[in-house]
Amino acid sequence: MKYEAVTIKDIAKELGLSTSTVSRALRDSYEISPETKKMVLEYAEKINYRPNPIALSLKEKRTRSIGIVVAEIANSFFSQIINGIESIAYDKGYNVIITQSHESFERELINVQYLASRSIDGLLISLASETRDLSHLKHLHERGYPIVFFDRIVDEIDTHKVIVDNKKGGYDATKHLIESGYKHIAALANAEYLSITRDRLGGYQAALEDHKIKYDESLVKFCLHGGLVYDEVEQALDSLFKQKKKPDAIFAAADKLTTNCLRYFKARGIRVPQDIAVIGFSNIDLTELLSPSLSVVRQPAFEMGQVATELLLNLIESKRPVKDFETKMLQPDLFIRESTSRKK
Amino acid sequence: MKYEAVTIKDIAKELGLSTSTVSRALRDSYEISPETKKMVLEYAEKINYRPNPIALSLKEKRTRSIGIVVAEIANSFFSQIINGIESIAYDKGYNVIITQSHESFERELINVQYLASRSIDGLLISLASETRDLSHLKHLHERGYPIVFFDRIVDEIDTHKVIVDNKKGGYDATKHLIESGYKHIAALANAEYLSITRDRLGGYQAALEDHKIKYDESLVKFCLHGGLVYDEVEQALDSLFKQKKKPDAIFAAADKLTTNCLRYFKARGIRVPQDIAVIGFSNIDLTELLSPSLSVVRQPAFEMGQVATELLLNLIESKRPVKDFETKMLQPDLFIRESTSRKK
DNA sequence: TTCGTTACCGGGAACGATTGCGTAAAAAAA
């Protein structure tokens, strides 16, 4: 079914004018007489004319759209970021195209390629947890394509980046557990090579050191898909509890890891925090309604989206190639609730 | 910062060919000699040529993209629907552009207009709760623009629609409350004129009648934004509890309404289900982790997205105008948990 | 030698909109 749209030619033909005159009349050019303008405007209104953005994009080599790649929009952290992105983008007259990688490298590649092939003016991306090969992004970046990384960033590509202080988040969470009397603190993290994993575990390790607790590698488990699939978390926790030295607390370094931990404990009748304390990175807005209510490290996701978008729009609208890139770091917040209540 | 992309002209110039020849070589036309093809293909590969989808869209009058308008991607119901939509769309080679109305009519209008102005081939939409004026959609539909409604539909526009059996959902939930011994069952619903409100309350009312309980209008409250803002729910519940006839159970007809009810009760120390039972429409995947775990009517959201997308692609790819439209109805599931446990 | 094929390739219009430039006619200045 073809949807035939009204074009400037239809107006021109109907009114016996040239397309240039119609175009200028619509843009209120001084070169067009008031009578002609009125006639064009009225007829355009009557037949509900809308300029074709595709044609404009082709001519102007810009689309006034920006692309987003996130792991999962179902993840509160990302949906809050997207809301932050939209709040800035729409103000500046940009549209936003959202895509999901579902933590898959292949899907990320497809999305980036689709977005980059000139359907958008710039890209905001948080890497999929599977992604190790960055050539698709390097290629774009080398050719001057505006890219801003947020959340999951990479060192190899020099551009604007926005993150939270993940090390501090991991440190604060671990410190809180230690000070609450927990001794054997396990950590559950996303894929090992991700920036957020490195930093959050770095904070975890630093807190242990500062409190003279020996770092025990066997207490740290990784989930390649960030807990997106429950099995992954189940396996990690199974192996954690099979060890002779059982943890009495766990620090989960991502949203899905945290909730899937709770699910695992509930399924097995392991009581939180009596049997094990739980704290995790999470931005879900139901934490206080959970049983037990959940202690979390919360990231300023909305703000993160705003900052990233501002940086991206700067890149896009800059006249000259930008060589001076910055990495903005926001501060996470620690919320103490029942799931880590002090050990008796 | 301008990002200069490689075009077919660059290849033509470098190789001393015409653009037509290069174009044909790239599309493997029989009219081009094997040597020329090889040369073009290799050079295109070398400089990483990608066809410009904007130019193609302009020429072919199609974009192979479909647009989505939902209230909130942060809402699990909608994010599950989106995943269903993507699963079908990507298989068929379509890209998906997601937009949010945030329950605002104005935002919906902007999004629909942006999407419809030929950036997409068809539209999947669940109306914003504020939306009463449908002229923006009627206009498009009359001109043959492919539209499929899901979740929140309208009678006035005759096209494909996908819903769940909302009346049954409301009926089952209410029946369950009645059979558990609750007498004064309140209902909290979305904006009054929405199809989902009408149907779900219809089920509620039918269940009351079938059990010889008189329908009491004062026990039914509406929230214009579907509980998106907490205040709205707070006001509704305040007025509900100020009445002399206090409810002993509540049926919340939407996701955010349900969780905000729990939040309200928790804040005021009202115990669920001892003081009041709660059941609601919800697709959040944390219901069993809540305190108390939540009884819900769950919709097959993923499937809904799939069905809607299949219908839309049928419309888009149909050669002749489609006049025969259908409304597909899926079945909701009732999950009984602690929040409605039998009254003593 | 000449005609007909076949194999290859180029020119140019088209998609919808903008815009620099050219130019009639009308108005103003000389």
Place this chain on the structure above:
DNA sequence: TTTTTTTACGCAATCGTTCCCGGTAACGAA
């Protein structure tokens, strides 16, 4: 009246790609 200026519009190029027409070699057949 003549010249200049202003007004108000049209022509055509442009963006990147496809595709309908052609066109021109080379080669075999008559």
